[in-house]
Amino acid sequence: MNELSPEDKRWLDAAVRYATPFAGTTADSPAVAAFIVEPLSQTLVTRAVTAKGGRPHAEAQAIEAAGYEAANRTLYVTLEPCSAWGRTPPCVDAIIRSGIMRVVIGSADPRHAGSAALLESAGIETIIADHAPSLALHAGHLLRQTAERPFVTVALALSSDGRIDRSDEAKTSLLGSEARDWIGMLRARSDAILVGAAAANNDPDLTVKLPGLATRTPLRVVLSGASGVDRRMNLIGGFSGYRTAIIAETSVAVDPPVSIETIRVNGKQGRPDLKLALAALSGKGVHNLLVEPGQRLLAALLEADLVDAVALINTLGSLSDAGLLASPDGPIAELLVAAGLVELEQQCLGVDTLVRYGRPSAPV
Incomplete structure (x- = not known):
């Protein structure tokens, strides 16, 4: 396939920037952006992003909005278009019918491998670019297809004495306003937030507190320990109106209110297997999982090689005996x-100070 031009890269970069704020709003579909561009003047004809809830797809919306203006234009799309019938018709068919003459794809999609070949066979010049920002945008979707788990980001607020605390009250006093807002945006762009039972006992509410974004609070998930989950904790027993679930090992007794979903997975000694827990969340459409862990859960995730990114916020405040060491090691x-x-x-x-960590080969 043909080379990516500087103009192509600029349009794909712009498409990723456009799609990023919609992460966490598209249910089990990835947050894809599609731009239709007039190639000679390099002007934007129309653009779209996957609709809230995942349907319709970005490509179909952009083509519909462009109408006859789509003919002889270039389509930039951050992820390979779908080629099979699902809850919507294949986007590949809509692209071919539209008269678009060129398609530049930011990242391939294992679920729809062959879409680019279908476009080429219809006479449409097609490029699949291993575009780093597109790969980063869709890292969760790609992991769901290849590893049956979401992209896992761990967020930790670390005191000056190397300690963590999961209660919202302590974290609010520890973090400055900009850091609190940053974590709020990270929550808003996630599909689920996971905490262990020990951290949940500190009664964090795990909501998005940014003005106007409370409805972006993702699925809140408590990972049960061997002794189950205390239904008196706010996350379980308190009415909030936000979706909440418990992941428990198959033999552990839990007694949540009927509004709380219980997800059962196998495990050992009453503790859920972490890989199976993540697979269960992936099966429920979770692309990007935010973990706000305590000491034990952090160590277990790292040991199981299930952490893709870490957002470590170093603060000036001290927790002393009010918090746990992030790592006793x-x-x-x-x-x-x-x-x-x-x-x-x-x-x-x-x-x-935010320090970001990731896998050496991971998209950034």
């Missing part, structure tokens, strides 16, 4: 490096 940064993660970047969030 030494500085958390050393633990992350030992688990095969590398530091990607540092960023100031007001008075706090």
Whole structure:
């Protein structure tokens, strides 16, 4: 397939920026962006992103909006278009009918491998670019298709004395306003938030508190321990109106209210197998999972090689005896490096410092 031009890269970059705010809103479908561009003048004809709830797809919306103006234009799309009937007709068919003459695809989709070949066979010039921002945007979707699990991001607020606390009250006092807003946006762009039972006992509400974005609060998930889950905790027993679920090992007794979903997976000694727990969430359409862990869950995820990214927020405040050491085995940064993660970047969030870690080969 043909080379990616500088103009192609700029349009794909723009498509990713357009789609990013919609992550977490598209249910079991990935948040794809589609741009239709007039190639000679390099002007945008129309653009679209996967609709809320996952349907209709971005390509179908963009083509419908462009109408006859789609003919002889270039379509930029962040993920390979669908080629099979599902709850909507194949986007490949709509592209062929539209008269679009060229398609530039940011990342291939294992679920629809062959779509590019169908477009080529219809006489449409097609490029699949291993475009790093597109791969990063769709990392969760790609992992669901290839590894049957979501993309896992761990978020930790670390005190100056190397401690963590999962209660919202302590975290609010520990973090500055910019860091709190950053975590709020991370929650809003996730499909689910996972905490362990020990952290849940500190009664975090795990909601999005950014103005106007409360409805973007994702599925809240408590990972049960061997002793089950106390239904008196706010996440389980308190009425919030937000979707909440418990993941429990098959033999462990849990007695949640009827409004709380219980997901059963196999495990050992009453603890759910983490790989099976993530597979269960993937099966429910979770692309991007945010984990706000306590000490035990963090160590278990790292040991199982199930962490793809870490957002470590270093704060100036001290927790002293009010918090747990993030890792009893030494500085958390050393633990992350030992688990095969590398530091990607540092960023100031007001008075706090964000340090991002990821897999060496992961899209950034």
